[in-house]
Amino acid sequence: MNFTLNSRIEVDPAAVYQKVGDEIVFLHTGEGVYYSLNPVGSRAWELLLQHQRLQPVIDAMLDEFDVSSDTLRTDLLRIVSELQEKKIVRILPERR
């Protein structure tokens, strides 16, 4: 499913994750797939859990990291796309 910066993103019920130092490691129990995020990705994950949408994550991370808006947007869209592909997150219809 395609998504935008305002799509609602939630953790798949079959996915579990664990904080490991600065990183986060995921397991999708149905697929038996493991996946991990580096420290920056892990920070994005924490913010994503809090906001459930990408736009506020981008806003918060632009304050925290020395990075351009375009680069950050591209990287976060790629991470969420990978998380979706691994079935770790689900994209819900956008709120109108």
Next chain:
Amino acid sequence: MSASSPSADDAALQFTPEFELLRRCAARVCGQPLPFENVAALDPARVIRTAQRHRLIPLLRKFFFEIPGSEALTLPLESAYASSLKASLVLTAAMLELHEKFAVAGISAVPVKGPALAAQIYEGEFLRGFDDIDFFIPEASFVPAHQVLLRAGYVPMFELTRGQWRRFTRYFDEVAYRHPDTDAEVDLQWRACSPAYSFAPDCSKWFGRLGKITISGREVPALHPDDLLEFLLIHGSKHGWARLSWLMDLARIIASMPRERLSEWLNLPGCRKMRATAAALASKVIGLPAQSSSDAAAPLVERIIEGMQSGPRELANYDLFPKLMDADADRKRYRYETTLRPTPWEWQLLPLPGVLSPLYFVLRPLRIVAKRVTPNPQF
């Protein structure tokens, strides 16, 4: 009560090089920065084995990069760490799934130990491994909880009749289940210890003041911190503190307690010797400030430290439990429960009608004797 630096006689304590390394890692997470510089030359295989036995592979990996000369550990540690992490994720998923099933059945099942401890004590960080899932349930919920586990495909360690299960929950505190497909183990526990002990906490009250923790983004109930401390104290004492991870859990909590609160805790009635011993161990092994109340426990502490390092047979430490009790009556009760009181093994071995059940009190000691004299007893 007073607190001071570890005393001079600590120098007499003997730690193996690999245990020394682990205890220094444990000290770090309890706010006691013992240096790694003096860690002697290490045998990587022994380090990994010891860390696995104490369920501390993740802790070791956390500090690995700070340990001088630890390069030889890289490959075996990474491999052991990957296994430990995968096992923990699989068990966390199974725990969350079961918790949901218990909730649907209206059972207040509280995850304890394992991922719950990581959330409650280590701010969610993966610092110690675990190999089973533990739920604390009200005693009255045993039957429905047992049925939930059966429906989920778990097999109990005993096959008992309905009446025997009733008797079992009255006299015992926990039972283990295993899933034949996944090998996942689940422990159901409804008391911290036998209610006949004078120090036994009234665990039914624990359900009246549960908190909440988040595991993998999902909220689950958690024991109140004071009840968790009591639970960990009795659990560690029962098992002779054979694993450093058990001591680290408790030390991490008491290290965060204000001095007055710790003093109050050490002087609470019941479990005084257990508390003094645990505090002494936390001081001598993990480097927490020594408490004067620990002196009473000194003779036992050395033996426990020896047991922590000696090998995988935790059972050898079980005899320590009565020595950690304050009252003679409790020690007698322990002797009775471990030598005379019939267990499900006897019930299964020789099913007897109720009227003949006193015969189990003869069968039990006979079975214990047979186990001691026969290398591979058939019963």
